[in-house]
Amino acid sequence: MAGVAHAFVPGHVTGFFTTHTDADPTKTGSQGGGVCLSDGVTVTVERASESAVRLNGEPIDIEAVTRVLDTLQVNATVSGETSLPLGSGFGVSGALALGTAFAANIVFGRQLSENELTTIAHGAEVQAGTGLGDVVAQARGGIPIRLEPGGPQHNYLDGIPATARVEYYVLGSLSTDDVLGGDTTNITTAGKAALSQVVNEPTLTSFMQASRTFSRESGLLTEDVQSVISDVAEAGGDAAMAMLGETVFALGTGLSDAGYDPAICEIHHPGAVVLQSDEQ
């Protein structure tokens, strides 16, 4: 057992999704599609007499993380470092939960598999109400297509075989809990249509188109986000809204070409990884 361990979990931008609720949190989740980002969260877990969570050095309460620690029956200090904002559609809470599971597994010698750790983090995120599909996508990496909802025992994932530079621009935040706690009928109808389109044509171009249509038909598109997406289109680029956040992401140099000053990263293929430890 190591005294401290580190894990990296990519950010994940969802382009479209459906919602599925079940009494079993590991069967609850979403279908959908998204992009894993090289901008993510580095999570450090260390033994402690009392658990505490910090994000970029500041104390923070992230229910999904607390639930992971409770499930593993451990007390630990969890420190996350990221350039991504919380609540803007990058799956930061999911990344913290999954990174906590991966790193705590090493520190406390729990000897769980990747699927088991992903199941724990997915269940924690679902029960906290902060996400439905980020965790399983972040565990996989690349451009995950979630064909079936739920944790690794229940879902079925595929991927778009592509890679790209990704730019993103954050206008504000949206509360996942508020959106998922309301009527999600329109979301699921629009999400199923988008999924069908991407399954028929699993390319990045088709993914971006499906995501734009989803954001309109689900009713989640805000005026400010629409305005940025239009600017990118006018400049010849390809952008969409990150669910659930007031955030625009674009392929290549889409946002830069439209005159914005975006953050720049790449699609990240490895998924969640343990970075180092004494014993693995």
Next chain:
Amino acid sequence: MAGVAHAFVPGHVTGFFTTHTDADPTKTGSQGGGVCLSDGVTVTVERASESAVRLNGEPIDIEAVTRVLDTLQVNATVSGETSLPLGSGFGVSGALALGTAFAANIVFGRQLSENELTTIAHGAEVQAGTGLGDVVAQARGGIPIRLEPGGPQHNYLDGIPATARVEYYVLGSLSTDDVLGGDTTNITTAGKAALSQVVNEPTLTSFMQASRTFSRESGLLTEDVQSVISDVAEAGGDAAMAMLGETVFALGTGLSDAGYDPAICEIHHPGAVVLQSDEQ
């Protein structure tokens, strides 16, 4: 559609495996465990009037690659570049087949998903008799545990949440076709025992132990390989035999510490990836 596309596929060292034959090649395959390596094969696919395959600049006949091109109904020049030897347990033929599928999908605008491309390459490798589990492991990356045999529609994969430096030392080659064409009862019995051990304790230490036991009980261990593994153990390291090749792989600095001059790489987590293209 791009004129040329590139893909990278990690090498894959199998530690233990079972064999399962089915009339459907996508249901044929193996359970088992292995390690994906940062040493792999970069595959370039280019349109051509007649198909041709080269490995490190030399013309070569790889049936699994020809079968992938036939399935996609394309003529192409396939060029593989690798530092790994063929026939020594690194999954080079599987990497060539999978890389061909990923890159040809871009060049010829086939719009197939990662699972569909993996299914095609897995089926091609099975029909060529050159492998049962490398392709699905190489598509996943990391330290894949193949809990069920077959392609992505039928198998079930998990992984060991760890990473490590890996050293390897090649003594000679073994013919996969000869081994898999003979009586595989002992292999499958030993493979199931090893899988059970690693499922109970999904750590790298347990994986190496299970792999060593498998190599003895399956009858595949050669005297020369055993001698190197013993040298590494005497130097305090952890080594096992790469299936199917006369190759030893070790964690950390195991082979170096025992006085060998091994090749050095890392565990590779992304799995097969498209490197670049005009349109993805």
